[in-house]
Amino acid sequence: NHGRRLTQFKTVQQRWKSGAENFNQAELERRRQLAADSKRRKEEQRRLAWEQEEAAKRQREQEQRMLELQRQQEEQRKIQQELEAQQAEEDRRQRERAAQMKQQYEEELRQKREEEERELERQREEQRRRHQEQQAELDRIQNEQEERL
Secondary structure, eight states: OHHHHHHHHHHHHHHHHHHHHHHHHHHHHHHHHHHHHHHHHHHHHHHHHHHHHHHHHHHHHHHHHHHHHHHHHHHHHHHHHHHHHHHHHHHHHHHHHHHHHHHHHHHHHHHHHHHHHHHHHHHHHHHHHHHHHHHHHHHHHHHHHHHHO
16 A cells, blocks of 8 residues: 555656746747747847948948038039139120220221321312412403403
C-alpha cells in the first residue's frame, strides 16, 4: 500500500515536474517570443526613424535647391533689369545725340541760307550800284552830247 502511494506520489511528482518543465519551457518560449517581438518592433522603429530622417534630409536638400534656384532667378532678374536700364539709357543718349545732330544740322543749314541770302543781297546791291553808275555815265554822255548840240 505504502509502495503504491509512493509510486503514485512519484508519478504525480513526475507529472508535476514535467508540467512545471513544460510550463517553464512555454514561459521561456513566450518570453523569447516577446523579446523577439520587442526587438523586431525596435528595429522597425529604428528603420522608420531612419527613413523619416532620410526623407527629412531629402526635403531639406530639395528646399535648399529651391532656395538656390530662387536666388539665382532673382539674380538673373536683377541683371536683366540692369541690362534693360543700361539699354534704355543708351537709347536715350542716342536719341539725345541724334536730336543734337539734327539741331546742329538745321542751325548750319539756316546759317548757310542766311549767308547765301546776304551774298545774294550783296550781289543785287553791287548790280544796282553798277547799273546806277552805268546810268549815270549814260546820262553824263547824253548831257555832253546835248550840250554839244
